[in-house]
Amino acid sequence: MKTILNESMSRRTLLASGIAAAGMLSMPAVLRAQDRSLKVGVYGGYFKDSFDKNIFPEFTKATGIAVESVAEPTGEAWLVQLEQAAKAGQAPADLSMMSQTSTIKGQATELWTPLDPARIKNFDGLLPQFVNKYPDGRIAGIGAVAWYITLVSNTDVYKEAPTSWAALWDPANKDKLGLLALVSNSFLLEVTAKTFMGGTNALDTEEGILKAFEKLAEVKPNVRLWYRDEAQFEQALKSGEIPMGQYYHDVTGLAAADGHPVRSTFPQEGGILDSGNWVLSRASSKVDEAHVFIDYMSQPAIQGLMSRKVGTAPTLKRELLDLTPEEFASVSSDIDPIIPRYDLYTSKSDWLNQKWTELIVG
Amino acid sequence: MRREPPRSLADYAPLVFPALMLTVFFVVPFSIMIAVSFFRRDPAGFYTPDFVVDNYARFLSSFFGGVLGFSLMLAVLVAACCVAIAFPFTFLLIRCSRRVQTVWLVGLLSVLSLSEVIIGFAWSTLFSRTAGITNLLVAVGLMDAPQALLPGFGAVLTGMVYQALPYTVLVLYPALVRLDPTLLEAARTLGASPLRAFFNVVVPALRNTIVATLIMVFVFALGSYLLPQILGRPQHWTLSVLITDQAIYQSNMPFAAAMAVFLVLISLALVGLTLMVGRRESAA
Numbered sequence: 001m002k003t004i005l006n007e008s009m010s011r012r013t014l015l016a017s018g019i020a021a022a023g024m025l026s027m028p029a030v031l032r033a034q035d036r037s038l039k040v041g042v043y044g045g046y047f048k049d050s051f052d053k054n055i056f057p058e059f060t061k062a063t064g065i066a067v068e069s070v071a072e073p074t075g076e077a078w079l080v081q082l083e084q085a086a087k088a089g090q091a092p093a094d095l096s097m098m099s100q101t102s103t104i105k106g107q108a109t110e111l112w113t114p115l116d117p118a119r120i121k122n123f124d125g126l127l128p129q130f131v132n133k134y135p136d137g138r139i140a141g142i143g144a145v146a147w148y149i150t151l152v153s154n155t156d157v158y159k160e161a162p163t164s165w166a167a168l169w170d171p172a173n174k175d176k177l178g179l180l181a182l183v184s185n186s187f188l189l190e191v192t193a194k195t196f197m198g199g200t201n202a203l204d205t206e207e208g209i210l211k212a213f214e215k216l217a218e219v220k221p222n223v224r225l226w227y228r229d230e231a232q233f234e235q236a237l238k239s240g241e242i243p244m245g246q247y248y249h250d251v252t253g254l255a256a257a258d259g260h261p262v263r264s265t266f267p268q269e270g271g272i273l274d275s276g277n278w279v280l281s282r283a284s285s286k287v288d289e290a291h292v293f294i295d296y297m298s299q300p301a302i303q304g305l306m307s308r309k310v311g312t313a314p315t316l317k318r319e320l321l322d323l324t325p326e327e328f329a330s331v332s333s334d335i336d337p338i339i340p341r342y343d344l345y346t347s348k349s350d351w352l353n354q355k356w357t358e359l360i361v362g
Numbered sequence: 363m364r365r366e367p368p369r370s371l372a373d374y375a376p377l378v379f380p381a382l383m384l385t386v387f388f389v390v391p392f393s394i395m396i397a398v399s400f401f402r403r404d405p406a407g408f409y410t411p412d413f414v415v416d417n418y419a420r421f422l423s424s425f426f427g428g429v430l431g432f433s434l435m436l437a438v439l440v441a442a443c444c445v446a447i448a449f450p451f452t453f454l455l456i457r458c459s460r461r462v463q464t465v466w467l468v469g470l471l472s473v474l475s476l477s478e479v480i481i482g483f484a485w486s487t488l489f490s491r492t493a494g495i496t497n498l499l500v501a502v503g504l505m506d507a508p509q510a511l512l513p514g515f516g517a518v519l520t521g522m523v524y525q526a527l528p529y530t531v532l533v534l535y536p537a538l539v540r541l542d543p544t545l546l547e548a549a550r551t552l553g554a555s556p557l558r559a560f561f562n563v564v565v566p567a568l569r570n571t572i573v574a575t576l577i578m579v580f581v582f583a584l585g586s587y588l589l590p591q592i593l594g595r596p597q598h599w600t601l602s603v604l605i606t607d608q609a610i611y612q613s614n615m616p617f618a619a620a621m622a623v624f625l626v627l628i629s630l631a632l633v634g635l636t637l638m639v640g641r642r643e644s645a646a
Binding site: 350 | 595
């Protein structure tokens with residue numbers, strides 16, 4: 001063995017193979033074809049686990065592009081990180097799930113590489129609220145996931161499901177509610193406007209918003225927990241410690257399927273339909289892979305798969321999908337949704353935040 | 363060992379490394395924060411370099427004044443509770459055998475390995491109605507029905523005292539070990555009761571240590587932002603919680619920086635005041 005090695009691996013052949021290897025490294029096109037990859041930022045926890053398990057492996061199988069998923073925090077923390085990193089030419093993730101408000105905020109600094117609709121086959125099948133555009137019409141983001149925030153309750157404590165958001169105002173529910181702690185993720189102003197003021201258009205003027213705040217103040221004595229962290233409320237809801245509140249329809253459905261005494265109800269005024277976009281950081285060089293990914297994710301079959309496996313509401317028109325009525329009901333509803341006034345959270349964000357903080361802290 | 367004042371430049375060499383670290387990890391970030399606090403906020407995005415005082419002006423309101431007042435009061439209370447518990451505890455601990463001391467200190471050190479998140483969630487379970495300590499009280503017949511002990515001020519205070527107590531003990535321990543035992547023996551020989559000797563001899567002898575420990579715990583508690591959220595109601599949120607909201611959720615870095623600078627200045631002023639009062643008293 002030793003002699004063979006000595007003979008075949010002379011100094012000259014070693015040098016030659018070294019040069020060959022160096023030559024291969026200097027031809028990145030060859031390597032890239034073998035080793036295409038994409039870093040995708042996904043909300044940490046439930047979404048990331050489900051995507052890692054059900055969606056990304058299928059995508060890699062279909063396209064040969066490896067996905068490295070990055071857990072991103074919800075809220076604006078990830079936007080801030082992406083922005084800071086992009087200033088330094090770095091992209092902690094190429095594509096990210098980004099809330100509507102954060103997508104609009106990122107537009108202001110041209111943080112998102114515009115997307116090309118011609119490279120997304122089902123572009124025309126997307127519901128209009130799932131295409132996020134720059135003011136000049138370029139496309140900043142394409143709907144990634146949509147979810148409902150509904151009225152949830154513990155079935156041991158509430159034998160009858162509540163039917164209206166007005167239940168939050170019911171004096172009988174004193175110190176029993178868990179609500180989201182921020183004006184920009186709880187959308188309680190919209191809920192108040194739709195329930196008591198005839199619709200979210202009532203928030204067009206500052207007087208209207210102040211009236212909604214006034215009405216919302218009546219909820220305060222009923223609130224036990226204003227939560228920022230979902231785990232905080234979910235645990236308390238399951239145990240009955242905090243038996244009612246607003247929470248995510250899909251996650252609540254999964255908890256109920258696991259046998260926990262919880263239910264999610266679409267109130268007669270509608271659930272809150274929130275959503276996130278796929279956005280591409282301007283610091284990323286993976287423009288081609290990103291388009292392949294968004295095109296893949298926007299297919300009816302994949303939207304159906306996501307509704308069944310991840311529990312998200314589809315971003316495509318319903319007639320394109322192959323979901324059964326039951327499957328559709330488990331992720332969405334025919335009741336007209338409350339669509340958040342994202343415009344307010346960019347144009348009046350500081351004012352709203354100040355009023356909100358004074359309302360709940362004061 | 364004889365201490366000589368440094369004479370040549372080389373004698374100062376050991377100072378270079380800490381000075382460098384302090385510059386890189388404190389002076390530079392803090393300077394950036396001060397600079398950002400004067401930048402102009404762009405509501406649709408981030409901030410642009412500028413020199414405006416709007417961020418400080420917004421902070422000067424009765425609302426933020428109230429939150430600041432509460433944060434300072436909470437930190438003072440945590441410091442007072444910690445020292446009130448840790449000082450007698452450490453005093454008794456140093457009189458135990460070496461082995462007992464080691465066990466206690468290792469136990470306390472292991473508490474330090476818990477993160478704020480774990481401490482917060484552990485206490486929120488302990489204080490809950492469904493799984494909390496009141497269930498034990500019901501089981502032994504002391505209570506009629508289990509009760510939720512959170513959210514509330516008591517829960518926040520308990521969590522924060524629990525978190526800061528190990529630091530307090532570890533800071534007090536060396537000073538108490540070094541305390542001359544003959545002081546106490548003399549007091550006892552002269553007829554003082556143990557309690558009287560403790561309060562009239564031990565406490566005054568370690569006055570400076572106690573003040574230093576109070577200040578350390580105060581500063582430590584002032585930065586807490588997770589426990590008030592997990593264990594308290596919104597009115598128990600500290601200024602640190604609101605700073606986090608602005609920085610992370612509203613991406614309003616200039617305002618967050620202004621609040622943080624204000625908080626640092628106020629706490630520095632309070633620490634300075636405490637030291638000044640202490641010096642005047644010891645001079646008198």
